[in-house]
Amino acid sequence: MTSAGLFVSLEGIDGSGKSTQARQLADTLRGLGHEVLLTREPGGSPGAEEIRALVLQGDPDRWSAETELLLFTAARRDHLERTIRPALAAGKIVICDRFADSTRMYQGLSRGDLRGAVDTLHALMIGQEPDLTLLIDMDPDAALARAKARATHEERFEDFGKDLQVQMRAGFLALAQEFPERIRVIDGTRDEAEVAADVLAAVAPALPQHARAAV
Structure with a gap:
């Protein structure tokens, strides 16, 4: 556990379904009597939500990978200071839809050879990993079709197309092998x-011992 919370x-x-699963997990754990904070990245605090609009909307070429990395790191730092750490200190379970692993993939792998820069900035400015990461794995074609069907204004990364999705899936699976003690891979192709x-x-x-019997 991190501090007093999880x-x-x-x-x-x-389009893998991770946001849906984050919401369902939060609802289930609340039903078991836990205090749960459901949050997201980029976003999760007022300042980070402003940055979210900058990085998820507009043309695919709006920002370079280097600029994106700085924006995402700034958003994550604000999110960590104002939302995540206070909730963990209060003993809550924090469920976050994306965290640093997404930056390792989307900026560190796909948009340039920036993984070293991502890890350096993370160590300097964030310095925290989740206790547990659940990787919802899904076929890129099906995931992209689902993502595009949402028809939101936050489709900048979806607009990079299938090639990015294929690269990201392989990258996430490699990341699970790199951090096996933290990342669990879950087949997202099945029924919700x-x-x-x-x-x-x-x-x-x-989970705390008293809650395990109810699971």
């Missing part, structure tokens, strides 16, 4: 309820 992130390519059951099963061992 920090769980959900990762995956766009089946995925949710596996998500809960992965989180259950980290």
Whole structure:
């Protein structure tokens, strides 16, 4: 556990269903009597939400990978200071839809050879990892179709197309091998309820003892 609370992130390519699973996990844990904070990246604090609008909207070529890295790191620092750390200190379970692993992939891998820069900035300015990361794995074609069907204004990364999705999926799976003690891979191609059951099963061992019997 991190401090007094538990920090769980959900990762995956766009359209993998991670946001849905984050919401379902939060609802389930609240039903078990836990105090849960559901948050997201980029965003999760007023300042970070302003940066979210900058990085997720507009033309794909709006920002260079280097500029994106600085923007995402700034958003994450504000999110960490104002939202995540206070919740963990209060003993809450923090469920975050994306965290630093997404930056390792989207800016560190796909948009230039910046993984070293990502890790250096993370060590200097963030210095924190989730206790547990759930990687919702899904076929890139199906995930991209689902992501585009949402028809939101935040489609800048979806607009990079299938090639990015394929690269990101491979990168996320490689990241799971790099951090096996933290990242659990969950098959997201199945029925939503089946995925949710596996998500809960992965989180259950980290819950306080009194709650495990109810899972």
